[in-house]
């Protein structure tokens with residue numbers, strides 16, 4: 001029995017259900033329930049929230065979220081082998097855990113939740129960045145979710161919180177900082193996971209701002225930033241030539257020297273350029 005919920009320890013759950021980790025599914029499990037409860041606490045008060053969890057696996061973080069008082073957890077898991085273990089957790093928390101078997105890239109979770117909604121996940125590394133970009137890119141703001149508490153490889157976490165002028169600065173930092181407050185909340189060594197990955201990991205906390213920091217059309221901003229950082233070593237007048245024939249004039253009208261490179265340009269200037277191009 002484990003201290004936080006009276007259910008069996010995760011090692012026993014994994015043995016009982018034959019959940020050997022599969023690399024192709026990005027399976028690096030956290031077995032320490034004190035640690036998963038700590039991650040759940042980073043997300044803030046969960047008692048009045050529905051939580052969406054991507055990739056519950058054997059359920060370590062799911063148990064942390066429920067033990068920390070989440071009103072309801074909707075857990076989306078691709079690996080059918082994990083379902084019996086998750087059903088045991090659902091039975092221990094009647095009416096509070098909904099298990100959805102499927103690919104998080106395809107499941108319409110927004111239709112299954114009641115706001116306020118927090119997304120909390122130890123993301124599979126192979127789809128983590130794509131999910132984050134989608135969550136950061138809705139046309140309307142504020143989004144359905146009010147916060148994201150996400151485990152990434154440390155290098156990806158650093159890209160999310162990077163500032164202009166740094167090597168890690170790029171599309172993820174611009175998208176995250178435009179409409180969220182983002183910070184690294186916890187750093188974890190490889191040994192925190194079973195099996196241990198090759199690199200360190202980190203939990204990033206992103207809180208949705210009530211409105212974007214600067215006005216811009218999301219689709220145009222996304223296009224500008226993607227084009228600028230796709231050729232990050234080139235001067236912007238060359239990297240962005242495909243966006244408008246008179247790009248030099250537009251850059252100057254947006255307060256950006258055409259000879260600058262993408263990593264020199266701050267959020268406010270990118271938004272000004274997106275407005276100019278809209």
Ligand code: SAM
Pocket residue numbers: 025026027028029030031054055056057058059060061062076077078079082102103104105122123124125127
């Ligand atoms: N939450 C568990 C933990 O912290 O121990 C497991 C985390 S593990 C890093 C990632 C989980 O995501 C695995 O259980 C894996 O099967 C699941 N997964 C991988 N790809 C997925 C996808 N496209 N949609 C939903 N779940 C996925």
